[in-house]
Amino acid sequence: NAGVTQTPKFQVLKTGQSMTLQCAQDMNHEYMSWYRQDPGMGLRLIHYSVGAGITDQGEVPNGYNVSRSTTEDFPLRLLSAAPSQTSVYFCASSTSFATAPGAFGSGTRLTVV
């Protein structure tokens, strides 16, 4: 049972490049979400999904796109990377509306130069 798997673990991008951060879970969780963690800021919600085909914006969605074509996968796309998107990105999943995300991935450390 792998839980929540994020790839890659590390990435360096140049300003203006695009990339996709991958997130997969094997627990059949309906709810998945993406957070970014910056020093002194805690984690902030970027986008979340309540099931396949359904996504919504969080606190800091600008510059990011998501889609949810399957229950297992929830990729996060950076359209045109900016230095302000340098951060650690975490994907999380949970079973239901009222269940706190208990499973987080190990994170993707992204640096935009």
Added chain:
Amino acid sequence: QKEVEQDPGPLSVPEGAIVSLNCTYSNSAFQYFMWYRQYSRKGPELLMYTYSSGNKEDGRFTAQVDKSSKYISLFIRDSQPSDSATYLCAMSDVQGAQKLVFGQGTRLTINP
């Protein structure tokens, strides 16, 4: 002003001490309250989850929620060096436990 305020520390205590970690918040609509533990370079892991007010105990950990004061606490009894980590409070409103608002995190070190 941030919706959730948490003293970032760092906090350093001797092994066996009782640790108290706290968060205050401003949004009275918050209904779901969580505490996460995060080890260095790892993802957060859920420690405690409380809906609405009251206390919840799990082993050495006790979570308290005081909605009238907009204040939540996490107590760790008989602290161990393995408890050294960053502790994050998180909360969400009636829209469900998916749209979490996190505190900044408190870095805790337990000294042997």
